[in-house]
Amino acid sequence: MSEVKKIAVLAGDGIGPEVVAEAEKVLKRTEELFGYKFETAHGLFGGIAIDEKGTPLPEETLELCKGADAVLLGAVGGPKWDNNPKELRPETGLLGIRKALGLFSNIRPATVFDCLKEASTLKPEVLEGTDLIVVRELTGGIYFGDKFRREGVQGQEAVDTCVYNVTEIDRIVRQAFDIARTRRRKLASVDKANVLETSRLWREVVNGIAPEYPDVEVEHVLVDNCAMQLLRRPSSFDVIVTENMFGDILSDEAAMLTGSIGMLSSASLGEGSFGLYEPVHGSAPDIAGQGISNPIATILSVALMFRLTFGYEDAAASIEEAVKNVLDAGHRTGDIAVDKNSAIGTTVMGDLIVAAMK
Ligand SMILES: NC(=O)C1=CN([C@@H]2O[C@H](COP(=O)(O)OP(=O)(O)OC[C@H]3O[C@@H](n4cnc5c(N)ncnc54)[C@H](O)[C@@H]3O)[C@@H](O)[C@H]2O)C=CC1
Ligand SMILES: CC(C)CC(=O)C(=O)O
Numbered sequence: 001m002s003e004v005k006k007i008a009v010l011a012g013d014g015i016g017p018e019v020v021a022e023a024e025k026v027l028k029r030t031e032e033l034f035g036y037k038f039e040t041a042h043g044l045f046g047g048i049a050i051d052e053k054g055t056p057l058p059e060e061t062l063e064l065c066k067g068a069d070a071v072l073l074g075a076v077g078g079p080k081w082d083n084n085p086k087e088l089r090p091e092t093g094l095l096g097i098r099k100a101l102g103l104f105s106n107i108r109p110a111t112v113f114d115c116l117k118e119a120s121t122l123k124p125e126v127l128e129g130t131d132l133i134v135v136r137e138l139t140g141g142i143y144f145g146d147k148f149r150r151e152g153v154q155g156q157e158a159v160d161t162c163v164y165n166v167t168e169i170d171r172i173v174r175q176a177f178d179i180a181r182t183r184r185r186k187l188a189s190v191d192k193a194n195v196l197e198t199s200r201l202w203r204e205v206v207n208g209i210a211p212e213y214p215d216v217e218v219e220h221v222l223v224d225n226c227a228m229q230l231l232r233r234p235s236s237f238d239v240i241v242t243e244n245m246f247g248d249i250l251s252d253e254a255a256m257l258t259g260s261i262g263m264l265s266s267a268s269l270g271e272g273s274f275g276l277y278e279p280v281h282g283s284a285p286d287i288a289g290q291g292i293s294n295p296i297a298t299i300l301s302v303a304l305m306f307r308l309t310f311g312y313e314d315a316a317a318s319i320e321e322a323v324k325n326v327l328d329a330g331h332r333t334g335d336i337a338v339d340k341n342s343a344i345g346t347t348v349m350g351d352l353i354v355a356a357m358k
């Protein structure tokens, strides 16, 4: 009898609850197939928490997460809360939970399924062999720096500050080197060291650590060039390590190599095995409530949870194989369908994946 794993489930806003519901079906099927036991508990988070509790990250939600072995998150945000003051924005809750749980590392794999090359805007031959991971620093940089408004000589000014210290850079870069060692041993460190002081420090830290990993080939790539090379030679990247905002942007770009942002899973990790797992996409208000969102990113995030937090490699592989088989059989949600008329909905896709698990 395996130990019961506690999972805090934060469905959030927009399509969050739709995609999380499908991921929960996968949890249930995993119990039946593999005998693992999960205890799920739902918490309010994001816009819905603002509406019901007056804050995007209620204390009880944070406690729920701290008491869990892992967190499964949908997405937060939406136009309803966009003009709220900062402390009443869903995104503030998202940054807050990452910081409060010490999740400094965001791992975003972009693996191209052969049968989805048709869904990409890139030519199949450019995509051939593309399998990369963006390792994004998650609790520092410009998203977390001081932000304020002030009166300048030419009217109101807005200020965002970007700060990184050596410790923050060191720990994420080491993690990226370690990940590269388990793969093709290539690390692209992405920065803007020709302009930004934080990037110059970033590069110094990478160069300081590199001799400890002589088996890993390191290249420094400026972020603007990286954005271009991701489309020009995506298969040449193995592990990309970069700061918070660059990683946020580049991983959305990398999503299009896979066909859709609806395909990209992520793991947010700290020092231990605890992790928060969420799709890379947001709450997609433009399609929320229509039952057409792609649940695969969230379902693949459960596979990452099994592998990275619980060590359930068999169940992780079962999910990934099921997703591959369902896609190979030609089933597509609208975002990855070439023929939009044949697209299936969120729950049908979830059910097909659950049925394909073995
Ligand atoms: N982790 C989180 O909770 C995140 C939250 N957000 C928030 O989400 C809200 C919407 O942001 P957007 O910039 O529109 O980004 P988004 O990722 O929600 O959507 C971008 C586009 O991709 C589509 N899309 C996203 N996920 C999809 C899925 N699973 N299946 C099919 N299509 C999908 C959407 O329909 C939209 O056209 C904002 O409030 C933003 O702050 C954005 C990114 C991450
Ligand atoms: C609040 C934002 C930083 C959310 C986002 O776009 C992300 O984490 O990918």
Ligand SMILES: [Mg+2]
Binding pocket: 248, 249, 252, 280
């Ligand atoms: Mg993002």
